[in-house]
Amino acid sequence: MMRKMNWKLVGPAVAVVAMVSGCSGGESGGSKPKAAPSDQAASAAVDYNETAELTIYASSSSFTEDIFKSRVERYVRSKFPNYKLNYVKPGSMTVPDMIATQNVPDIFLFALPEMQKNLLPNGLQYDLTELIAKHKVDLNRFEPGLLQTFRDVSGDGKLFGLPESTNPHVMFYNKDIYDKFGVPYPKNGMTWDEAYEMSRKMTNFQDGIQYRGVTMFFRTMLTNNAASLPIIDAKTGRAAVNTAPWKTIFDNAKRFYEVNGMLTGYKPGDGAAELTAFYTDKNIAAVISPLSAYTRAGMNDIEWDMVSVPVSSAQQKTGLQVEPRAWFISNTSKSKEQAFQVLLHVLSDEVELANSKSGKTTSLQNETIAKAFGAELELLKGKNTSAAFHNKVAPSPQAPELATNGANLLSKEFDAVIQGHKDVNTALRYAEETINKAIEEEIAKTGK
Incomplete structure (x- = not known):
C-alpha cells in the first residue's frame, strides 16, 4: 500500500470568493442559530489590570489595520486596558520567516487552509484543551460543525483554535x-x-x-x-x-x-x-x-x-461545508493566558453582537447575534440575512x-x-x- 503522503492538494474546502476589506460580513456562520448562554464567564483568577503585550497576525488581506482596530483592539482595550496589541500586516512576512527571525505572533487568525498550510506543518499549534477547562469555557456556544471541523483537521481530535467566522x-x-x-x-x-x-x-x-x-x-x-x-x-x-x-x-x-x-x-x-x-x-x-x-x-x-x-x-x-476562520494561540507565545483572554473576549456575546451588526457573521449559536448580522450595512437593508444561518454546517473531513x-x-x-x-x-x-x-x-x- 502506498505510504501516507504530505502532498499539497485540496481536501475539504477551497479558496472562496475573496473577502473584501471592511466587509468580513462576507464571512458568515452556516447554521440556524439557537439560544445560547450569555457571555462566557471569565475565571476569577483573571486580572483585568494586568499588563501584557501581544502580537496578532491574520493571513487574510481583509484583516486590515482598520478592521483590527475596530473589531479587536478597541474591545480588548475596554476589557484589558493595560494590554498592548501589535498588528502585523497580512502578507508582510511569511510564517517560516517569522520562525527564522524569532518573531512569531502570539495570536493567529487563520482560515482552515492556512491552519493546514502554515500552522500545522510548522508545528506552531497549541492545544487549547487545558485553558478551556481551566476557564470553564462553554463550547456549546459555538456551531458544533465548526468545532468538529477543527478537531477533525487536527488529526487527533485536539482543538487548536476557536472558530470566529465563515463564508457559507x-x-x-x-x-x-x-x-x-x-x-x-x-x-x-x-x-x-x-x-x-x-x-x-x-x-x-x-x-x-x-x-x-x-x-x-x-x-x-x-x-x-x-x-x-x-x-x-x-x-x-x-x-x-x-x-x-x-x-x-x-x-x-x-x-x-x-x-x-x-x-x-x-x-x-x-x-x-x-x-x-x-x-x-x-x-x-x-x-x-x-x-x-x-x-x-x-x-x-x-x-x-x-x-x-x-x-x-x-x-x-x-x-x-464552510471554510471557517479561527483564532489560534502560537505554542511559542510566552503569554498564552493573556492571549486566551483576548480570544474569549473577542468571541464574547457582547463583542460578537457589535461586530455582527457591522458585518462580521458569527460562529456562535445565538439567534440574537445572527439576526443582527449586517444591521448597520446599507447593502443588507431589507435582505433575508437568515439565509446564511438557516442550515446546519457540514463538518469538513481531515485532509x-x-x-x-x-x-x-x-x-x-x-x-x-x-x-x-x-x-x-x-x-x-x-x-x-x-x-x-x-x-x-x-x-x-x-x-x-
Missing part, C-alpha cells in the same frame, strides 16, 4: 425575473428537487432573451459538499472521488444544466463566471454562491435577495495540506459533464486517476 453559500436570486414570470420567490429550506422544479419554470425564452434558472459557482459547491466527502482520503493518501457518493453529487448538480436553454450563454470554467453573469447579464434567475459575493459592486445593478442553499430533504437540514489543484481538476471535469463532453462516470474516473498520478509524482520528487 447562499442562493442569490433576481427578484425582477421572478416577478416577470409570476413565480413565487425562493424560500429558506427548499430541497434540491424543489429548486430543480423552480429552475425549470424560470428557464424561458421571452422577448428575444433566454432566461436561465438556477446556476452555480460549482467549484466551491463541490469541494464544500454537504456529505463531507474529501477529494483526497487523508488516511490512505489517495484520491477519493470515483465513488458512488460523489456520483450522486455530480448527478444532482448536472440536471440543472440539462434543462433546455440553460447552456445558452453558459460561461465555461468553474462556475465563478456564472456568478458574475448573474449580475452582469441579468438573465439568470438564481445562483448558488459564497455569501461574500453580496459585496461585489455589480450586485447593486439588480434587485436581489437570498435564501439558504437547498438541502437533500426537508427533514435533513445539513447544508454545505492533506490544502492547495487548489484537486478542486480545479474536479470542477474542470464537472464543466466537461455540463457541456456534454463526458459522462459522470468517465469524468470521476479521470479525475481520480489524474489526482493519484500527481500524488505519485510528488512522492517520487520529495520522498514524502
Whole structure:
C-alpha cells in the first residue's frame, strides 16, 4: 500500500470568493442559530489590570489595520486596558520567516487552509484543551460543525483554535425575473428537487432573451459538499472521488444544466463566471454562491435577495461545508493566558453582537447575534440575512495540506459533464486517476 503522503492538494474546502476589506460580513456562520448562554464567564483568577503585550497576525488581506482596530483592539482595550496589541500586516512576512527571525505572533487568525498550510506543518499549534477547562469555557456556544471541523483537521481530535467566522453559500436570486414570470420567490429550506422544479419554470425564452434558472459557482459547491466527502482520503493518501457518493453529487448538480436553454450563454470554467453573469447579464434567475459575493459592486445593478442553499430533504437540514476562520494561540507565545483572554473576549456575546451588526457573521449559536448580522450595512437593508444561518454546517473531513489543484481538476471535469463532453462516470474516473498520478509524482520528487 502506498505510504501516507504530505502532498499539497485540496481536501475539504477551497479558496472562496475573496473577502473584501471592511466587509468580513462576507464571512458568515452556516447554521440556524439557537439560544445560547450569555457571555462566557471569565475565571476569577483573571486580572483585568494586568499588563501584557501581544502580537496578532491574520493571513487574510481583509484583516486590515482598520478592521483590527475596530473589531479587536478597541474591545480588548475596554476589557484589558493595560494590554498592548501589535498588528502585523497580512502578507508582510511569511510564517517560516517569522520562525527564522524569532518573531512569531502570539495570536493567529487563520482560515482552515492556512491552519493546514502554515500552522500545522510548522508545528506552531497549541492545544487549547487545558485553558478551556481551566476557564470553564462553554463550547456549546459555538456551531458544533465548526468545532468538529477543527478537531477533525487536527488529526487527533485536539482543538487548536476557536472558530470566529465563515463564508457559507447562499442562493442569490433576481427578484425582477421572478416577478416577470409570476413565480413565487425562493424560500429558506427548499430541497434540491424543489429548486430543480423552480429552475425549470424560470428557464424561458421571452422577448428575444433566454432566461436561465438556477446556476452555480460549482467549484466551491463541490469541494464544500454537504456529505463531507474529501477529494483526497487523508488516511490512505489517495484520491477519493470515483465513488458512488460523489456520483450522486455530480448527478444532482448536472440536471440543472440539462434543462433546455440553460447552456445558452453558459460561461465555461468553474462556475465563478456564472456568478458574475448573474449580475452582469441579468438573465439568470438564481445562483448558488459564497455569501461574500453580496459585496461585489455589480450586485447593486439588480434587485436581489437570498435564501439558504437547498438541502437533500426537508427533514435533513445539513447544508454545505464552510471554510471557517479561527483564532489560534502560537505554542511559542510566552503569554498564552493573556492571549486566551483576548480570544474569549473577542468571541464574547457582547463583542460578537457589535461586530455582527457591522458585518462580521458569527460562529456562535445565538439567534440574537445572527439576526443582527449586517444591521448597520446599507447593502443588507431589507435582505433575508437568515439565509446564511438557516442550515446546519457540514463538518469538513481531515485532509492533506490544502492547495487548489484537486478542486480545479474536479470542477474542470464537472464543466466537461455540463457541456456534454463526458459522462459522470468517465469524468470521476479521470479525475481520480489524474489526482493519484500527481500524488505519485510528488512522492517520487520529495520522498514524502
